[in-house]
Amino acid sequence: VNAVVWDRSELFFLKQPSSIEQVAFYSLAFNITQQLLLVPQIFATAAGANVMSRVGRDPEATKRMVGTILRYILLIALPLAFGIAALSSPVVRLLYGSKYLPAIPVLAILAVFCLAKAALIPAQHLLIALDRQSFLLNCTLATAVENITLDFVLIRGHAAVGAAIANGVSQTVAAVSIWVFLMTRLHTPVPVRSVLGLLMASGTMAGVVALATRGM
DSSP states (O other), rough: HHHHHHTTTTHHTTTSSSSSHHHHHHHHHHHHHHHHHHHHHHHHHHHHHHHHTOOOOOHHHHHHHHHHHHHHHHHHHHHHHHHHTHHHHHHHHHHOGGTTHHHHHHHHHHHHHHHHHHHHHHHHHHHHHOOHHHHHHHHHHHHHHHHHHHHHHHHHHHHHHHHHHHHHHHHHHHHHHHHHHHHHSSSSOHHHHHHHHHHHHHHHHHHHHHTTTTOO
16 A cells, blocks of 8 residues: 555556656656655654654653654755755756656656655654554555546546656645644644745745756
8 A cells, every 4th residue: 555655656557558758757757756855764764763762651742752853854855855846957957868858847746745755754653653553554545545546537648747746646645634633633743833934945945946947
């Protein structure tokens, strides 16, 4: 189930109605965005061990710590994701040449949406530590159904771009649903103001970069 939602399952649906070039465009963009996640994943994995060890002693303090972990993950991941999205055109042109120009919008979409995967890591650790895996499993199953449905709807008409949208929307819905559950049912404090501030700052940065590199 995790492979459907969080991995490159779109390749299975993409290769049926689309050309091999579209498969290459999606695979290239997906691989680049996966590299973006390495730093926040390393940080989140290390912090996750602390979550597991502390939850039995002080669950409430652990929940506050998870909110702090989310803020630091986004502090790393947001500038990276928005920056690569803004630089998608010069990056593809410089590294891969004119034959890969259709991969530019695919990279931009996947770069922005990969934030969902980064933001979900501390939430998963907390749910597992609190023995609430049933909700995590049910949410992932529902998201897998949504992902497959979007693949069928979007890929046939929009090829790699449709695959990127299907993948990104599904992951974002899953991440938001899990964090809403943590906030409303488990009363996990989330630094919403800090997250919104990071979003605004990163979005502004990406807009300036996109304007500065227009035509490159």
